[in-house]
Amino acid sequence: MTENRIPLDDLMVFHQLARSLNSSLDLDTILRTILDQMERIIAADMWTLLMLDEQHNDLYYAIASGNFEGALRDLRVKMDEGVAGWVVQHGETLIVPESENDDPRLQQTLAADRRRVRSVIAMPLRGRKGVHGVIEILNPRSSQMSDYTIAFLHILCDHAAIAIENARDVARIQQLTITDDATGLYNVRHLYKMLEHELDRARRLHHPVSLAFIDLDRFKMVNDIHGHLIGSELLARxxxxxxxxxxxxDSCFRYGGDEFVIMMPETSATEALALATSIHTELINTRFHMSNDLELTASASVGLATCPPENLAVHAIIGAADARMYEVKSNGRGKVRGA
Structure with missing residues (x-):
């Protein structure tokens, strides 16, 4: 009885593939690794990897071989369009050889240089949480479209899908650690980290950075009159x-309570005052329609600080903006106090 064994060279490729995909939690690095492996496995005119955009319910070209990546960057593929759309909808591999190149799905599959797509191998990146994207191999060499090669590509896709899910899970956890639950803005911990980075950049490049410290006026009355649920909803809005x-x-943060911060990179004191005044005017004229059909407005006091001339220390610039905000509070509220 003849025993079919996988060649040692191919086993080493499997091993290296798994190591490469699992050695990084950076999505861009993982996608580049997938493309590199595809190019090694099968010769073709072009390789692309499309990712599913769940918000817009379509696909975008995340990465492509050769010089095609830039040309494809702004293209979108609808869920009912072409080979990639079919693969995502059905969650199945689609192989169209040259002998069947009258398949209408091929005509909807657009290569970057508008060359005619004669054949295609398209495989879903399907993980535990569904299909995340599609690998497309356009005009593969017919001599390499064997069952063995297809099986090899399936293994690549399985490993790739797991790596993509792991990277997204880590990114989601990291996002939660820097995000304020109530408002969805960055939290104060992330403010200190980002501001330190921006001040270091300002020091090196001699660019100004400005900070607006915003405190809602008489917010306690909202909680007292309408309750804390409405108060929390107003903060979010x-x-x-x-x-x-x-x-x-610019970057927005919830500093704590009813206090917010806007960090404005490469913004002088004069520019910051104009921007903060415009934001303040728009904010106080906004009518917030609450979930209980209540309509509320919000007034605010704003203090600004700009580095330079403020100290290049994180606490110093926050303290300066905070102090100017309290000056506004002490003198009638509802205004913007510049540096």
Whole structure:
């Protein structure tokens, strides 16, 4: 009886594959490792890896071989479109050889240089929590499309899916450690870490960094009149509004209680005053529609600090902004006090 054994060289590839995929919890590194392994296993015109965007219910090109990555970066694939959409919807591998290249799904599969897709191998990245994406191999060499190679690719996909899930789980846990539960903004622990990094960057590059310290006025009355549930909801809505009003490069934090901080990198004192004044005006004119059909507004007192001329220490710039906020509190509330 003949015993079919896996060649030692292939066993070493399996071993190296598992080690590579499990040695990192960084998603980009894992995706690059997957692509590198695909290129070693099978010759083809192009390899792509599409990831599922659950929020938009479509697929995006996370990585591609050669010079195609940039060309594909902004393309999206609908869930009912082409080979990749079919694979995600059905959770099954799809192999279309050249002899069947009239398959309409091939015509919807777009390569970066618009070359004709003659054949394809597409496999789902299916883990414990469902399908996370698709590996597409476009125009693979027909001589290499053996059962052995397909089985090898399946093993790659299984390991890849597990590695992707592990990376996402770690990223989710890390996000929870820096996020405030009530508002979804960054927490004070992360403020100190980010501000220290930004102040170090400001020192090296001689760029200013500004901080806005925001305290809601008479927030205790909201809790006393409407209860703590409504108070917590208002905090969340204010936090969301502050993030919406801030620039993309700025970061919003819940400092504690009814206090918020906005960190503004590369922003001078003059620019910070203009930005904070605009945010403050928009905030106090916002009408928040609460879950119990109540409509509330929020007033706030804002203090600013900018480094330089403030001290380059984390506590110093926070303390300066906090002190100016309390000056506003002591002089009628509801205004912005610049550096």
């Amino acid at each position: 204010v936090g969301s509004r502050l993030k919406q009003l801030s620039r993309e490069q």
